[in-house]
Amino acid sequence: MGTVEAANKDANGSILEKNPTVVFVLGGPGSGKGTQCANIVQNFGYTHLSAGDLLRAEIKSGSENGTMIQNMIKEGKIVPSEVTIKLLQRAIKESGNDKFLIDGFPRNEENRAAFEKVTGIEPAFVLYFDCPEEEMERRLLSRNQGREDDNIETIRKRFKVFLDSSLPVINYYDAKGKVRKIAAARPIEEVFESVKEIFGQKNEKGFKWFMAEKAV
Numbered sequence: 001m002g003t004v005e006a007a008n009k010d011a012n013g014s015i016l017e018k019n020p021t022v023v024f025v026l027g028g029p030g031s032g033k034g035t036q037c038a039n040i041v042q043n044f045g046y047t048h049l050s051a052g053d054l055l056r057a058e059i060k061s062g063s064e065n066g067t068m069i070q071n072m073i074k075e076g077k078i079v080p081s082e083v084t085i086k087l088l089q090r091a092i093k094e095s096g097n098d099k100f101l102i103d104g105f106p107r108n109e110e111n112r113a114a115f116e117k118v119t120g121i122e123p124a125f126v127l128y129f130d131c132p133e134e135e136m137e138r139r140l141l142s143r144n145q146g147r148e149d150d151n152i153e154t155i156r157k158r159f160k161v162f163l164d165s166s167l168p169v170i171n172y173y174d175a176k177g178k179v180r181k182i183a184a185a186r187p188i189e190e191v192f193e194s195v196k197e198i199f200g201q202k203n204e205k206g207f208k209w210f211m212a213e214k215a216v
């Protein structure tokens with residue numbers, strides 16, 4: 001067994017022991033995933049794991065993968081699953097919590113299948129922030145976090161990757177009845193009202209499904 005697999009197995013063992021609750025938080029770039037995750041953490045006791053934040057921290061840490069990750073993010077491309085999953089597993093392990101919002105992951109079929117294979121974790125549900133491109137573009141261009149990928153050229157590439165690679169993942173979970181779609185082009189507080197309704201649909205056994213064909 002290679003080192004990566006061994007590390008996965010080790011981290012996986014401790015993840016499965018705790019049988020964690022995982023919610024995938026998906027949506028296009030700028031749809032408000034990070035903003036709403038911060039609200040959810042305050043109200044519902046989850047740990048927020050942003051795949052993008054973990055990858056950016058990895059660049060800053062001077063890791064051997066740093067340059068590769070930086071180049072891919074600049075091009076709006078999706079980093080190989082092996083790298084991102086390792087960072088997620090480490091963060092899960094270090095958190096001590098058993099409830100996670102995994103924000104911006106899985107972003108393609110490879111992310112989805114590899115995470116399932118390596119961790120055996122199925123999400124409780126998928127929170128999907130549905131937002132028109134014009135609105136996402138406006139938000140990204142005024143985000144002001146000094147991100148190298150928040151320029152119009154990279155933004156266009158990220159939109160294309162979202163449509164080509166990430167939407168199919170959302171459709172995959174939708175076919176399993178797991179997607180909770182939220183109309184995200186509204187003020188932050190209004191969006192959070194809808195988010196709260198979804199997280200409030202909980203009983204002592206876990207999450208109750210409810211039929212939400214339309215955006216709430």
Ligand SMILES: Nc1ncnc2c1ncn2[C@@H]1O[C@H](COP(=O)(O)OP(=O)(O)O)[C@@H](O)[C@H]1O
Pocket residue numbers: 027028029030031032033034035036139140142143144184185186187188189191
């Ligand atoms: N509902 C909203 N209305 C207007 N601006 C928003 C809304 N939600 C988030 N923003 C702003 O849009 C930008 C992108 O939000 P962010 O949460 O970082 O999105 P994502 O993580 O999906 O890329 C941020 O500057 C944020 O403050």
Ligand SMILES: Nc1ccn([C@H]2C[C@H](O)[C@@H](COP(=O)(O)OP(=O)(O)O)O2)c(=O)n1
Pocket residue numbers: 027028029030033034050051052053055072073076077078079080084103104105106107111149158
């Ligand atoms: N699962 C992921 C998540 C993000 N990335 C990379 C590629 C993405 O364009 C960047 C930025 O992701 P991030 O979720 O921070 O971006 P947004 O919050 O959607 O604007 O990170 C990745 O390669 N794989």
Ligand SMILES: [Mg+2]
Pocket residue numbers: 033034050052104
């Ligand atoms: Mg984000």
